[in-house]
Amino acid sequence: MSAISTKNLTKYYGKHKGVSNINLDVKEGEIFGFIGPNGAGKSTTIRMLMQLIKPTSGEISVLNKPLTTEQHTLRNKIGYLPSEINYYKDMTGKQVLEFAARANDIQLKDTSTNQYAELLNFDMSKKVKSYSMGNRKKLGILQTLLHKPKLLILDEPTSGLDPLMQHSFFDLLKELNRSGMTIFFSTHVLSEVEKVCDRVAIIRNGEIIRTSKVSEIQESKKRSIEVQFMESGNLIEKYGLQQMDSAVGFKNGIHYLTVQKEIHNVLKHISQYPIQDISIHKPTLEELFMEYYEKEEGEEQ
Known part of the structure; x- marks a missing residue:
């Protein structure tokens, strides 16, 4: 079953392309990351999923139902967190949440809000005008979870959260996912997907350039x-480092080699020479994504 499915989803603002031919298939029960820099088309896609703007063409299904008309029963099963949030400044956080709860025909005391607020270190008694950007984001997260949605759609959910709160937030996402909730979130912080996502789609200039499992990229x-x-200076030519199946560079006394295949032959070659220090590591998920992103961009030129 698909929690989100789009077919050739396209949005133009006049002659300006928002997104083009977006094909997504987010399975129920997975955490799916929507990755790309600011302006790539992430928010445009999400706003169409939420029926806040209409597509120019294409099809959308959410929770296995086509979005052809206003469907309030369907919206009751979705939790949506926009990238930017504004509230009445003279209301307290608790008053905002009580108002939102009543709009969903539930009582705040019957929800898990207190538990989530404690996890996020959020004080509901203060007025919105006293909240930092991070605390307004926490308030938005709590509001999104009030009605226990089956599907969470989050647009840049960690912007404004400090690193400690980001960690707590991702712990919360994992807990919600274990309870059966499907989570779709956009981000331009590529390292975030490594923490929680099952699969990711990379979007650039309004078009998806890759969809894959996070584990496949990590492998x-x-x-x-x-x-x-031991010998100082740039030794790339002297030691024949450029002849190996690797990209090489030199900076501040360190030789950098990026090996695409097996490293055995590279290590055998460099071990012929006296070594003072060496480190070997897998590239981060962010480095792999950025390399793929830049490669695709270069191929278009």
């Missing part, structure tokens, strides 16, 4: 080697 054989030889 890359690519390795980064940093080596400092």
Whole structure:
């Protein structure tokens, strides 16, 4: 079953392209990341999913139902967090949540709000005008979860949260997912998907350029080697480092080698020379995404 499905979803603002031919298939029960820089089309796609704007063409299904008309019963099963949130400044956080609860025909005391507020270190008694950007984002998260939605759609949910709160937030997402909730969130912080996502889609200039499991990307054989030889200076030519199946560079006394395949032959070669220090590591998920992103961009030119 698909929680979100789009077919050739396209949005133009006059002659300006928002997104083009977006094909998504988010399965029920997974955490799906929608990745790309600001302006890539993430928010445009999400606003169409939420029926806040109409597509120019294409099809959308949410929770296995086509979005052809206003469907209030369907919206009751979705929790939506926009990238920017504004509230009445003279209301307290609790008053905002009580108002939102009544709009959903529930009582705030019957929800898990207190538990989530404690996890996020959020004080509901203060007025909105006293909240920082991060605390307004926490209030938005609590409001999104009030009615226990089956599907969470989150647009840049961690913007404004400090690193400690981001960690707590991702712990909360994992807990919600274990309870059966499907989570779709956009971000331009590529390292975030490594923490929680099952699959990701990369969007650039309004078009999806790759969709894959996070585990498939992490299984890359690519390795980064940093080596400092006993002999000083740039030794790339002298030691024949450019002849190997790797990209090489030199900076501040360190030789950098990016190996695409097996590293055995590279290590055998460099071990011929006196080594002062060496480190080998897998590239981060963010580095892999950025390399793919830049490669696709270069191929279009």
